[in-house]
Amino acid sequence: MSKTVFIHTPHYHQFDFGRDHPLRMYRLKLTVDLMKALGFYPSEVIEPLLAQRELLLSFHSAAYLDALEKAEEEGTPCLEMGIGTPDCPVFKGCYTLPRLNADGTCKAVEMALENSCWAFHMGGGMHHAHSDRASGFCYLNDPVLGIKRAVGRDAKVLYLDIDAHHGDGVQEAFYNTGQVLTFSIHQYSSGFFPGTGSVEEVGEGEGRGFSINLPLPPHTEDETYWWAYRELFPLVLERFNPDLLFVQFGVDAHRDDPLASLYLSTYLYERVIRDIVDRWSGPMVIVGGGGYDMVNVARIWTIVWGVMNDFELPELLPDSFLRISTMSGYDGPHLHDIPGWSGEEVDSKVKEVVNYLVKAHPFFS
Numbered sequence: 089m090s091k092t093v094f095i096h097t098p099h100y101h102q103f104d105f106g107r108d109h110p111l112r113m114y115r116l117k118l119t120v121d122l123m124k125a126l127g128f129y130p131s132e133v134i135e136p137l138l139a140q141r142e143l144l145l146s147f148h149s150a151a152y153l154d155a156l157e158k159a160e161e162e163g164t165p166c167l168e169m170g171i172g173t174p175d176c177p178v179f180k181g182c183y184t185l186p187r188l189n190a191d192g193t194c195k196a197v198e199m200a201l202e203n204s205c206w207a208f209h210m211g212g213g214m215h216h217a218h219s220d221r222a223s224g225f226c227y228l229n230d231p232v233l234g235i236k237r238a239v240g241r242d243a244k245v246l247y248l249d250i251d252a253h254h255g256d257g258v259q260e261a262f263y264n265t266g267q268v269l270t271f272s273i274h275q276y277s278s279g280f281f282p283g284t285g286s287v288e289e290v291g292e293g294e295g296r297g298f299s300i301n302l303p304l305p306p307h308t309e310d311e312t313y314w315w316a317y318r319e320l321f322p323l324v325l326e327r328f329n330p331d332l333l334f335v336q337f338g339v340d341a342h343r344d345d346p347l348a349s350l351y352l353s354t355y356l357y358e359r360v361i362r363d364i365v366d367r368w369s370g371p372m373v374i375v376g377g378g379g380y381d382m383v384n385v386a387r388i389w390t391i392v393w394g395v396m397n398d399f400e401l402p403e404l405l406p407d408s409f410l411r412i413s414t415m416s417g418y419d420g421p422h423l424h425d426i427p428g429w430s431g432e433e434v435d436s437k438v439k440e441v442v443n444y445l446v447k448a449h450p451f452f453s
């Protein structure tokens with residue numbers, strides 16, 4: 089087990105995307121509450137500060153940063169840059185919050201590389217932001233900014249993205265380089281955001297073979313997902329042999345998530361994080377991402393932090409947390425839920441995609 093670092097600030101909890109927006113910062117507070125109730129919350133927490141413009145310019149355009157600053161200061165939207173849409177509204181702190189996220193993830197990368205440790209920054213993971221456009225609740229792409237820090241130190245980075253949505257902004261940023269391999273496992277179905285992430289997107293030029301996508305049909309559940317993950321991830325990790333493993337651990341593929349239609353249980357997430365820490369002892373950054381059922385977010389990210397630290401996971405949620413989680417619609421009392429099964433049809437579709445990847449994707453062939 090490697091040393092772990094926790095990056096968080098209670099300032100995150102105060103931001104509000106608007107009453108009807110699905111991304112609630114309260115989910116982070118709930119996670120902190122559950123970690124504290126279980127005695128998992130670390131005594132030392134690294135606090136993100138405001139990322140400076142120079143750092144942000146390593147990926148984002150100056151005009152876009154100006155527009156974000158104006159949105160925050162004057163409340164002015166900039167629709168051609170995606171600022172002021174229902175997904176990415178102008179709100180109080182719409183530049184401050186992403187700057188904190190960006191600094192937190194860059195700190196995570198630096199600490200992981202310098203101390204060869206594992207850093208967890210659940211406020212990060214805003215993988216949809218583009219260089220000059222806000223998208224999918226994301227304004228600044230903290231994974232890209234963090235990975236660029238690592239690339240600047242000549243590190244080879246493996247980016248694993250298990251959010252229900254394709255990690256489009258990160259894939260796009262590193263599409264032409266072989267120094268960063270992006271591997272995204274996501275729902276892929278008609279009309280589902282963002283619409284990219286097919287098996288055919290494999291990277292270009294020197295990056296050819298270094299973008300891997302595993303698109304999944306709706307209702308993919310634990311056993312099928314686990315089989316697919318195990319067929320591919322160990323092979324990718326071993327062959328690519330990165331200096332830094334960067335994981336976007338969005339949890340909206342959980343079966344109760346209101347925005348996606350995958351069918352995972354909390355057990356699947358525990359299996360994935362256990363597999364990762366069993367296989368990998370080098371520098372690692374884990375960031376958050378999607379997750380719109382707040383108690384599920386709290387349960388899963390607590391499991392992630394618990395496994396990273398080799399804490400014993402309880403079967404039941406503590407009473408003090410149940411009093412809060414009941415108000416958020418979870419009647420408990422278990423930390424885990426029961427895995428489901430979606431049938432042979434979904435299973436055989438996924439197996440077909442995995443077999444195709446192993447046979448036809450330039451990374452594997």
Ligand SMILES: [Zn+2]
Nearest residue numbers: 251252253378
């Ligand atoms: Zn998502």
